[in-house]
Amino acid sequence: MTTRSSTETLNLDDLTDPVLTETQRQILDYTESQHVTFDIDEMLAEAVQQAGSFDLADDDGFADRLAAHVAAIESDTGLRQLIRSSLRARVIRKVRNRLSLTDLLKRYPEIASIHIERPLIVVGMPRSGTTHLVNLIAQDRRRRALPYWEAEDPIPTLGQGPDVFGVDPRYTRVKAEHEALMASTPYVAAMHDRFPEAIEEEVELLDLDMAGYVLEWHARVPGWRDFYLGLDHVRHYGYLKKILQALTFLRGPRTWVLKSPQHAEQLTPLMTTFPDATVAFTHRDPVAVIQSAITMMAYSDRLRRTSIDPDWLVDYWSDRIHRLLTACVRDRDLVPADxxxxxxxxxxxxxxxxxxxxxxDLAGIDIPPKVATRFQAYIDDNRRGAKGRIPYDLRRHFCVEPDELRSRFGFYFDRFDVRPEI
Structure with a gap:
């Protein structure tokens, strides 16, 4: 993969009216000829075959959530077959992991007694520095973090061990997917590079229970947003804890560092599940967050969708960020100041x-010299724009005045130390 200079400004002149590369055209020419279907029974059968197990542990309506998830995907008529194929594979992978987790918990009931003690949790809007901060904290090897390859495929399939070189097949699979993504949409690395070792969000784990907001980033699914917001997330965060217990059992008992923007609107279930957590909230100008998010979405949509529709992106994500911040401001004091x-x-x-x-200091944790050195090395090697600078431009690309959009978020600026960026 080509390394981009920190001084390089990437060209997004065609952001909302994309001009495809030859590679992109070839990809779409092939994938559009492959019609993808979402038959739930067929997908369940594939997951069962992969897992070698058939117990979904459906004691709290998982089948209904799965059906709602699939129906939301089907409701988005603007998706290309490429992303439909990816989303179908994602559903099967989540169900397979759920089956494998249930089987693992049956074989090793002692997993249920593992304590997830005093986690460090990063919470904030998407595009507000949460990824940077959690990857920084993960440089402390005393912490147990969630690399992207493990977030995507957390529970090993029974009987599938490392290859002759000792490499986990889950890592190999995610690495191949990342390389394909970089070949088809290379600017993604400058926006949000999910390379296999990068520390990612445990919200991917929540979708083993079909209870996360992630689908909103893949498709235009307001119906799923409403369904997800209506769930009892105390129950689903309890399921997340089960997964973390299993991962601790599989790869080592260390204190977790976690992060997700979803937590900002789910602080009650988060603190109910992890009452002794220490939480870092990141804050940023919501207009900059929306600008960054919809630019990334529009760029990715050149391969995912039949049209970009920038007005839809502005309307949906400005509302979505408003909902998230309203909940965060309302519930912020649920996390003790100390x-x-x-x-x-x-x-x-x-x-x-x-x-x-x-x-x-708040968490009562020391920073030994070796850890401090690792922290500083990561800071020095990961300065903003190191993989290329994105010319974010809300006015030019989306015909929106920043101050007009910012006027919706006065309640957030009143509560936190946030500086307008645009």
């Missing part, structure tokens, strides 16, 4: 050690 810290985006600017030290 176990939480608010970190503004402008503090994640290459001088993160002071805010990181404050966070560790």
């Amino acid at each position: 176990r939480s810290v608010d970190i503004s985006f402008h503090h994640l600017n290459g001088n993160e050690m002071p805010v990181l030290t404050s966070f560790y």
Whole structure:
């Protein structure tokens, strides 16, 4: 994969009216000829065959959530067959992992007694520095984090061990998928590079229970948003804890570092499930968040959708971020002040050690010299724009005035130290 210079500004002149590369045209020419269907019985049969198990542990309506998830995908008539194929494979993978988890818990009941003690949790809007911060904290090898390859495929299939070189087949599979993504949409690395070792969100784990908001990032599914928001998330975060217990059993008993923007609107279930957590909230200008998110979405949609529709992206994601922040401001005090810290985006600017030290002090954790050295090395190697600079431009690409959009978020600026960026 080509490494981009930090001084390179990437060209997004065709963001909302894409001009496809020859590689992209070839991909779509092939995949559009392959019609993808979402027959639930067929997908379940494939998952059962892969897992070698058939117990879905459906004691709380999983089948209904699965049906709602699939129906939401089918309701989006603008998806190309390429993304439909990817989403179908994702559903099968989540169900297979659920089957494998149920089987693992039956064979090793002691997993249920594993304590998930005093996790460090990063919470904030998407595109607000949560990924940067959790990857920074994960440089502390005393922490147990969730790399992307494991988030995508958390529970090994019974009988599938490492290859002759000792490499986990789940890692190999995710690495191949990442390389294919970089070949087809290379600017993704500068926006949000999910390479296999990168630390990612445990919200992917929630979709083993079909209870996460992730589908909103793959398709235009307001029906799923409403269904997801109506769920009893205390129950589903309890299921997330089961998965973390299993992962601790499989790969080592260390204190977890977790992160997800979804937690910002689910603070009650988060703190009910992890009452001794120490939480770092990241905060950023919502207009910059929306601009960044919809630019990334529009770029990805050149292969995912038959049309971009920038107005839809503005309307949906400005509303979505508003909903998330409304819940976050409402529930912020559920996390005790002596176990939480608010970190503004402008503090994640290459001088993160002071805010990181404050966070560790709250958690009662020391930072030995070797760990401090690892932290600083990561900061130095991952400065903003290191993989190319994206010319984000809300006015030019989406015909929106930043101040007009920002006027919806006065309640958020009143509560936290947030600086307008645009």
